[in-house]
Amino acid sequence: MSEADATGPDAGSAPDAPARPIGRHLPGHIEAALRRSGQPTDSAGQPWAGRDLAGGGNPLHNFDQDDGEPDSGYVAAIAALKSGTGDEVDVHRALASARLFVPVVATLADGGIGEHGFAEDKEADMALVSIKAPDGRPALPVFSSVDRLQAWHPDARPVAVFGPRAALSAVAEKAQLLVIDPGAETTFVVRRPGMWALAQQREWTPSYADESLLPVLQAAADADPVITGLAAAPGPGVASRTGDGAVIPGGGPGPELRLNVSLRPGLSQDQLAAALQRLQRVLGADVEFAARVDSLELGLQGPAAQA
Template identity: 35%
Template structure:
């Protein structure tokens, strides 16, 4: 993965939206007593390797997100020039670019884990839900936890679940999702049975049971109709990375 820094506008008289600092009340440190160490329950979940358990353990924790300094006008540090997104910015949020060219937001369990990844990055503590919301805003489909250590990627549906404050389970075991899919596919008269199977960590294969003897065009029309229903359903698009259809005779 390669790193990209996204600029945060620095204005001594106001914030990035132009709202003056004067007259504001500063809130208390949101993590009093935080020594920057990792949450033991999260470390245990990471060691276990179960993605649903990792997401569940990460959601209530404090995460560390990396912020890096970027160049001002006239600076010529080549290392920072390669990373900066906006020369007028002073600090920037770092995202990574995955092998599929999609952006990934790195987060860390501790200050030590972040510094092991990039000693120049400044650790900023945030609630995991806020980090997930930032990933959505920055159009990062995935979050990677401790990329220099455990390096566990949360898929888009898990990121969205944490951002929305709800539990995430793999699509093939999500009762609400499965009920919603059942309502969609059984409304199509040609479908006599169906089942859902896992397709990777966050995808689904919907197996359709169709009556024997259907013409090829009838099968195509049926699968096209169901595909449209699934792809336009909000729950399906939020809770799965992908949906594939398979057909069998019943």
């Protein structure tokens, strides 16, 4: 209530007399904040009055009736992965239409003493929460439900987005991994190639099952006379564990791809090591291979493995 609207206790007894304002003031830091934020229009000059932010006609609000529970399609895909009837591709496909929650926290961007001599928050930013994978790579955590987000970080606020938008946020933050439900019973990791595919709303094929990489591998083998064969397989980091210790065939942070290398017999240890280093350099220099493979492990097979 402003000073112009407040009248003294005796104003009603003298209807012809002008109202006498009472000298009541808001605390200075609150008054200053209200002066900055209480504008009748938004930054584009559109009035706030009468605006309805609900409903499907507003592109900023796609989740008016959202109950904060996990998306049913994502839940079904994870259940199929656990039972062995589904795979990582099915989970990735479910994420393309699933609603997720990105955690944000308020951070003070600018503060100080205001014009009334009170400490005030002049500016506050909403920042995404980031984490690091065991190998040190940056990752963006997202959550399938509000409850799981709040159990993980009670001070974070949930921002509802579709899966591709969450992936775009991860790309913008230069994250290498998208981690769904960290700390929950089941945590699923979307590695960099899958994350980029999700952000671009296209299908994703794991590198260990990607037949388009076969010509690249064949060319690398043909270029080195000591290499007699290359065989691709899922890396040990593809599998992940649930909270109760069960192993599921997907959702791990890496290594994603294992290349079993066959080499010419009779090589010394130094020659074996040099051949593997050459192979790593050749594959790392291939743009297509680097884009499709998140993490690589090389292993020896055949006689060289026992050398």
